[in-house]
Amino acid sequence: MAPTVERKQIDITPLKKANVPIIFIVGGPGSGKGTQCERIVKKYGLSHLSSGDLLRDEVKSGSARGGQLTKIMEAGELVPLEVVLDLIKEAMLKEVAKGSKGFLIDGYPREVKQGDQFEAEIMPSRLVLYFEVAEETLVKRCLKRAETSGRVDDNAETIKKRLKTFMQSTTPVVDHYAKKGKLVKIDAEGGVDEIFGVVQQHLDKIFK
Ligand SMILES: Nc1ncnc2c1ncn2[C@@H]1O[C@H](COP(=O)(O)OP(=O)(O)OP(=O)(O)O)[C@@H](O)[C@H]1O
Ligand SMILES: Nc1nc2c(ncn2[C@@H]2O[C@H](COP(=O)(O)O)[C@@H](O)[C@H]2O)c(=O)[nH]1
Numbered sequence: 001m002a003p004t005v006e007r008k009q010i011d012i013t014p015l016k017k018a019n020v021p022i023i024f025i026v027g028g029p030g031s032g033k034g035t036q037c038e039r040i041v042k043k044y045g046l047s048h049l050s051s052g053d054l055l056r057d058e059v060k061s062g063s064a065r066g067g068q069l070t071k072i073m074e075a076g077e078l079v080p081l082e083v084v085l086d087l088i089k090e091a092m093l094k095e096v097a098k099g100s101k102g103f104l105i106d107g108y109p110r111e112v113k114q115g116d117q118f119e120a121e122i123m124p125s126r127l128v129l130y131f132e133v134a135e136e137t138l139v140k141r142c143l144k145r146a147e148t149s150g151r152v153d154d155n156a157e158t159i160k161k162r163l164k165t166f167m168q169s170t171t172p173v174v175d176h177y178a179k180k181g182k183l184v185k186i187d188a189e190g191g192v193d194e195i196f197g198v199v200q201q202h203l204d205k206i207f208k
């Protein structure tokens with residue numbers, strides 16, 4: 001049973017006023033979301049918010065909530081969606097104050113209801129980029145990254161759990177946004193440059 005989490009009252013008026021494009025970046029653990037987001041930020045100057053990184057920062061802060069979160073993350077499970085939504089809202093407001101041109105919400109949403117709640121409370125996403133990679137490739141990449149990442153969830157056991165969580169909770173997200181005509185599915189098995197070439201074909205249409 002996920003711990004109950006009190007909601008913060010966050011005024012997102014500045015976000016609605018800015019009305020900049022929001023791109024959800026979806027894909028399994030190790031699918032290359034962070035890698036591609038780095039390229040996208042360099043070319044388009046967008047704000048990159050990784051829900052996983054925001055959670056890891058909360059854990060690093062040493063807060064009581066952070067202690068609760070780290071247990072869930074080490075188990076490869078999903079943390080309470082309200083926690084992530086509030087962290088993302090706070091981060092987006094900071095970026096809008098700096099004149100953000102648009103957002104990459106990396107690793108989000110993980111569940112259909114999470115995406116629906118985001119779009120109800122903030123605004124609809126413009127596009128959902130889905131990086132499609134075979135499971136064995138995901139495991140191989142995460143294990144390779146584990147050599148240097150120091151992430152608590154980069155180990156064989158947790159990777160398997162995260163994959164299971166992704167297949168169960170997050171693959172329905174892909175169908176959900178495909179039905180809305182917002183999904184762009186990108187084969188992310190190949191090299192970083194090749195994938196980024198395809199990414200640009202889609203983003204050039206939004207960000208002139
Ligand atoms: N196209 C690619 N080919 C080979 N390796 C890649 C590719 N893209 C990323 N990688 C490597 O795979 C690992 C995972 O990439 P990255 O961290 O970008 O994935 P992610 O989707 O953000 O993962 P997570 O959801 O676990 O944060 C990294 O070590 C990265 O260098
Ligand atoms: N319920 C949610 N849990 C999330 C979300 N984004 C991340 N997480 C948790 O963090 C780890 C690491 O995420 P990663 O993207 O860096 O791999 C993940 O396994 C979850 O426990 C989210 O949007 N919702």
Ligand SMILES: [Mg+2]
Nearest residue numbers: 033034050052
């Ligand atoms: Mg990542």
